[in-house]
Amino acid sequence: MTSPALDIALAYHHAWTGKDFEKAMTHVADDIVCHAPAGKLSGAEAFRGFMGPFTEILTGSNLLSAFGDETTALLMYDTATLPVPSAPGAELVTVRDGKIVELRIVFDRAPFDAARAAAAGV
């Protein structure tokens, strides 16, 4: 089964995990709606402010699974980051006209919170 949505989702994924966040953003619609653990982000600039900093602490990634159909794709991956050695995530991506218009991301904020607290000497 070919999946146009999965093609876009993987192009986006490979760009940001390859640390080319600007290339990743070329797959993102201006009016993207992102459902992140901290809440809803509307628009490409809000999305950039969320995902951009993450790619800067990224040190490795491993795509665990990826499926898709005509309009949606679902991915799970593991990442290695500077503060957290294993930070898996999952993304449900909706594509329209070749761009990502909606992205729901699930990951565990707890180890990032713990790393931040440790760094702050709490």
Added chain:
Amino acid sequence: MTSPALDIALAYHHAWTGKDFEKAMTHVADDIVCHAPAGKLSGAEAFRGFMGPFTEILTGSNLLSAFGDETTALLMYDTATLPVPSAPGAELVTVRDGKIVELRIVFDRAPFDAARAAAAGV
């Protein structure tokens, strides 16, 4: 595309989200390995100790996406729970001989930690 793994993953999913955890466990192999946010759990009893209590605080669920192939399935869902009104999760399920032998679950522990701290008056 039919997916034997997705059939099992959905049977498991519908059972636990329907609050019939014992029925859900009939789809779980005795030697299941579960990769959870807090670490690796080995065996059905360890898995039961992790997922069982969660189903007791569950008040609702919404399957957002589900895909699968011969041996693996990938699901994303939202749940409503007593302490956390929206707690989405994703599961990558591996099936062998009709049973779930590996399950990687991603969800955000942060709101559960916050709810626990609030309940403890921290």
